[in-house]
Amino acid sequence: MHYFSTAIIAALFTTGSAIVADWQQCGGTSYTGDTQCATSSGCVVLNPYYSQCQPGAAPVDPVPEQPPAPTTTSGPAATGTPAGSGPGKTLQSGYYWIRGVAAPNYHKYMQTKPLYAPGAALLGDYTTAGQFQVVDGQLVQLVSAPGEPVKLLYATVSPNKVINNASLAVTFTAEKNTYGAFKFGGDDLQWSAPGVSRPNPSAWYVCTGQQMYINLGNYAYQTPSGCADQTIHYYNDKTANNRRKRWL
DSSP, X not given: OHHHHHHHHHHHHHTSOOEEOTTSEEEOTTXXXXXXXXXXXXXXXXXXXXXXXXXXXXXXXXOOSSOOOOSSOSOOOSSSOSOOOOOOSXXXXXXXXXXEOSTTSTTOEEEEESTTSSEEEEEEOGGGOOXXXXXXXXXXEEOSOTTSOOOEEEEXXXXXXXXXXXXXXXXXXXXXXXXXXXXXXXXXXXXXXXXXXXXXXXXXXEOGGGBEEEEOSOTTSSOOTTOEEEOEEEEOSSSOOOXXXXXX
């Protein structure tokens, strides 16, 4: 009788839900395993068949149903250089910070190098975070100071494949992007183009020098040497920061 009771108790414990370890599967079509990630992690959908627990991917802020349109982006200033002195460290109306939410780029923020000037897109320190918005498929960066004529830079996607023939470089220029279009898919930044099939439209690479590339392949699969897989998300707090969300 004692053996029988012990066996029942053991069976009950083994059928309980377990916490899925970081970087392990937590969902997807036909998946029947455990789905609960650790408190500081979130179950990130990489494709319809595979979701993964990623550190730092727990929800950070409520996501509005639709990002508001910029109030000052009718177009760049007609005169002057595209480089600017920057909008400052306070988020301007109609714009967002854009940042990573998973290691090794947890709360690294999108910006340009050189800062507020045409150059490579990268994820860098929160103290130099850029301010962005998506307008008619264009990812724009505000580079003018408050009170100055509006100056914008545009995220430009190169059609030439680089890094294992599986990624596209992204730079910011004074000219509008002509290859594909950007959009927010919820709060994550996506890119798509006619004729380009991407398993995950939110997938990015962050490689040497923190430079950003659009990942054309599967997320977290055959990642090129020197690169890290990343999704990037908009954030609308008053100031950029690298604090982690505290859960009570």
